[in-house]
Structures are given as C-alpha cells and as structure tokens.
Amino acid sequence: MSHTKNVPFMDLVSPHRELKVELTSVFQKALDTAGFVGGPMVEGFESEFASFCETKECVGISSGTDAVRFALMAAGVQPGDIVVTVPYTFIATTEAITQAGARPDFVDIDEHTYCMDPEKLREYFVKECYVERETGTAFHRKLQAPVTAVVPVHLYGQTADMDAILEVAHRYNLIVVEDACQAHGAEYFSEKENCWKRAGSMGHAAAFSFYPGKNLGACGEGGAVTTNDKEIARKIRMLRDHGQSQKYYHDLEGYNGRLDAIQAGILSVKLRHLAEWNQSRREAAEQYKKLFDSYPRQVILPHQPEWAKSVYHLYAVRVQNRDEVQKHLSSQGIGTGIHYPIPLHLQKAYQEFGYKGGDFPLAEQVASEIISLPMFPHLTAEQQSRVVQAVLDAVSARAIQ
Numbered sequence: 001m002s003h004t005k006n007v008p009f010m011d012l013v014s015p016h017r018e019l020k021v022e023l024t025s026v027f028q029k030a031l032d033t034a035g036f037v038g039g040p041m042v043e044g045f046e047s048e049f050a051s052f053c054e055t056k057e058c059v060g061i062s063s064g065t066d067a068v069r070f071a072l073m074a075a076g077v078q079p080g081d082i083v084v085t086v087p088y089t090f091i092a093t094t095e096a097i098t099q100a101g102a103r104p105d106f107v108d109i110d111e112h113t114y115c116m117d118p119e120k121l122r123e124y125f126v127k128e129c130y131v132e133r134e135t136g137t138a139f140h141r142k143l144q145a146p147v148t149a150v151v152p153v154h155l156y157g158q159t160a161d162m163d164a165i166l167e168v169a170h171r172y173n174l175i176v177v178e179d180a181c182q183a184h185g186a187e188y189f190s191e192k193e194n195c196w197k198r199a200g201s202m203g204h205a206a207a208f209s210f211y212p213g214k215n216l217g218a219c220g221e222g223g224a225v226t227t228n229d230k231e232i233a234r235k236i237r238m239l240r241d242h243g244q245s246q247k248y249y250h251d252l253e254g255y256n257g258r259l260d261a262i263q264a265g266i267l268s269v270k271l272r273h274l275a276e277w278n279q280s281r282r283e284a285a286e287q288y289k290k291l292f293d294s295y296p297r298q299v300i301l302p303h304q305p306e307w308a309k310s311v312y313h314l315y316a317v318r319v320q321n322r323d324e325v326q327k328h329l330s331s332q333g334i335g336t337g338i339h340y341p342i343p344l345h346l347q348k349a350y351q352e353f354g355y356k357g358g359d360f361p362l363a364e365q366v367a368s369e370i371i372s373l374p375m376f377p378h379l380t381a382e383q384q385s386r387v388v389q390a391v392l393d394a395v396s397a398r399a400i401q
C-alpha cells in the first residue's frame, strides 16, 4: 500500500463519494422532468446561496469569469473605462474586465495578506489621476480614460481589507465588484459597521466561481453573482439570457451565460456541507501552523489579520528556494501548486500594455516564493506531518528575509 503515503494536492473524489446518493438523485430528477436549463433547481440554489452570503440576491451564471464580467457591466462599467485590480490573481479577473470592454490596470498587493493594498489604491488616485470637477469621476492622466471600478480579489480564501477599499471607492465614485471566486464563506470584520460580513456582501456586486476545485464546486462549470441591489440583479438576469426581459423580447444584446439546472441541483446538495468543509480547512490550517511554528524563519505562513476569517481555499507558504521545495515534495509523492508563478502585468497576454519588471515589486517577489501545499477538507493530520517534514527537509538553510 505504498500509494497511501502519497498526499494529493486536493481530493475531489471523497466528498462526491460521500454524497453519491444525493448527487445522483439530482440527475434523476433532471431526467424525469427534463428541467435542464433554468427552473426550480436554479432558483432554489440562488436563494440558498444568497442566504449563505447574507445578500438579498444571487444570480446563477455559467462561470466565475462571466460572473465578474456581468457584474461589472450591470453595475455600470462602460467600454473604454479603466478598472483597477491586483496583478496577483488568476487571469480570469482581468479577462472579465477586458471582456466588459474596459482596460485593466493594477495596484500592488499587501505583503502579508497578498490581497490589494488599500493604501496603494489610494496612492493610485492621488498620483496618477485627477478628478473631473463636474462629474466627480477620476480620470487617469496617462491613459486618458475614466477609472470607474475596482475589483478587489479575496485571494486564497481570505477577504481583502474592504473597509479601507470601500472608503477609497466612495471618495472616487467607484463601482466595487468583489472577486470572491476563492472565498465562499470567508468573513471580514467591518469596523465601520461593527460586525462580521460575508465575502460577496460588501461591494455593489460580487462574483463566485463553482469550478470543481473551489471550496464550493460544481460537477462541471458554474458561477454566481451576489448583490443587495435589485436593479443590478435584474440586469444580470438579462445579460446571462440573451438580454431577454421575457421570452423573445430582447431589451439588449446579451450572452448565453446561465447556470445549468443539474449543476445548480448539485450545488444545493454540496452547499449544505460547505460550512463543515470550511471548518475542516480551518482546522487543517491551524494544524499546519502548529507543525511549522518552530521554524518561523524558513517558511512564511499565511497571515490572518484579526479582521479576517479565511476559508483557506489554498494554503500557500513562501520559501526562498521554491522550485527545489516543489521538486522535493513531488519526489515524495506530495502534490503542490504555484498560485501564481507570473503576475499578470508580466504575462505575455498583456505585453501590449508595456508594464515591466519592478512595476509591482511585492506581487513579483511573492510570485517567486509562493507554493501551495495540500489543502482540502479530508486532509489528515498524518498527511500534514509528512508534508511539513518534507518542506523542512527541502527549505534552504538560509532564512527568508
């Protein structure tokens, strides 16, 4: 049984095996009723996920990428606008911005949380933009375009510092769309409102992905937008369905971007277990912290500020000799991932924008040191000990600064 010593990066088999009967009955129901697109399974899931996120509305979408795009469009981003986000995220964030007709631009991340640094966002407006008197809109001097929205990304399952970001957004009249694609159930303590808020409930709208590997994953593709704004929700319902307000009455040209019924039914079943799975991930994170704690100088662990309750979509640590560590773990049968090796501003896809190395130094440094260790609800303490031992065997004796 030598294979039992292997530790996979994630385990998508066990949760589905445990729920097999319930999940199969979703297919059965869809087959019996031929309810494949729209209908009660989609509406049921939308209302359950809205309550989970503590929002008034949820609209099921075909993917997280389209959820970001539709949220931006419905909230009012216009072709030619600039939308600010971070360079340290999955490219879907900026694809959605571009596909909404806007141009992405970046501010660097916070060195501890790896999420948007609100201070850098503020500086961006102070140093690179001016505010048009009549409209109050921020205008980018060099790019000669209005900056109308910001997309904070709740990376690895932990929210960005939303109070501070919302304050800048308020000052500059910005639309705020949370990219919550990695943060189902994450919480943020808002000083301003003096309460814990759910990821997805803080911006004008928020996007979630149900890609299989996410904390809440479909058995296929899926996504959703959450919002407290009825008008945004109404527009998104049109955008996802060919711009129809009723069948064959097209108020605008839209997209085929619906969440399908079988995926919605599956998500309803899995949503009932999400709180417990997130709790297991938190316990696994605690366990990693305990195991690594005697070696604070070789491995930088995830930092959770007191205002955050992470759901640990990923457990990413920083080491100085990342590639060697990854190779060693792989030789020990331990799966890892790099999220993300190249920040977006240095990707070939964005060459035309003319960014260069050094533009966003923290994103660049973190990208060169980060490695995601196995993290999933069914991870055992014994597997974690193996992972930690292997990491410690491989980290360079030199301490990371």
Ligand SMILES: *Cc1c(COP(=O)(O)O)cnc(C)c1O
Binding pocket: 063, 064, 065, 066, 089, 090, 092, 093, 153, 179, 181, 182, 208, 209, 210, 211, 222, 223
């Ligand atoms: C997964 C992900 C997306 C895109 O979701 P899809 O459902 O794969 O389209 C967007 N942003 C972030 C940060 C993600 O991790």
